[in-house]
Amino acid sequence: MRGLDGAKILVTGADGAIGRAVVARLNEEGARVAALDLHKPEQDGLACAVAADVTSEEGMIAATATASEALGGIDGLVAMAGIQASAPTHELGLDTFRKVLDVGAVGTFLAVKSVLPGMLAQGGGRIITFGSTAAVCSAPQLAAYAAAKGAVLQFTRSVAVEYAGRGIRxxxxxxxxxxxxxxxxxxxxxxxxxxxxxxxxxxxYAAPAEIASVVSFLLSDESSFVLGATVMADGGYSIG
Structure with missing residues (x-):
């Protein structure tokens, strides 16, 4: 993809199946990747691997600083850390509900917040958050996950509007x-x-590599007019 060769990208949730596919695709495109997960990722071709809890503001600030130093700045963020819980809503524990929102929604907020100062200083950047069909479609027994992904979607739209004029997509x-x-x-x-x-x-279902290809597109110059979008990569689920 045009514009990814040499791009400096931070990926959170990088040690999951989709995260690994994203890292591999970005490496193929010539990007320099810093991979972050709760436990330090072990993957080929990384410029930096960082262990951090995305729900800790102090931890994310430190991890982002480490990644930025290793990469020489951060051009793009892929914020994909998240967990899921499935249960009837009347049986869903408060601790579980809070944990799902904490990792998915708060973790996304902290990842984005941690990279924004550097992106503003350099005059631009690209941010991809991970929602889900659960953010836009109703499904039973997914109250916590749907709430977290719905929050991520609306948070991203807000960030897009706020920072579009400063070179951040x-x-x-x-x-x-x-x-x-x-x-x-x-x-x-x-x-x-x-x-x-x-x-x-x-x-x-999708193969992880198919999702990684959409990430690659959204980080690249090919998507220069795509801003604040809800990008459905769902095999038609949301229109079925």
């Missing part, structure tokens, strides 16, 4: 089902028909 990528261990575990525990998978008109 923010967009929210909303995947549908992706072939990951997390989704496989959810499917295995599902009782009754798999309406989620059946709800994808394309007839399948």
């Amino acid at each position: 923010a967009n929210c990528l909303c995947p549908g089902g992706v072939e990951t261990p997390m989704l496989a575990a959810i499917d295995a525990a599902r009782v009754g028909p798999d309406h989620f998978k059946e709800g994808h008109p394309i007839g399948r």
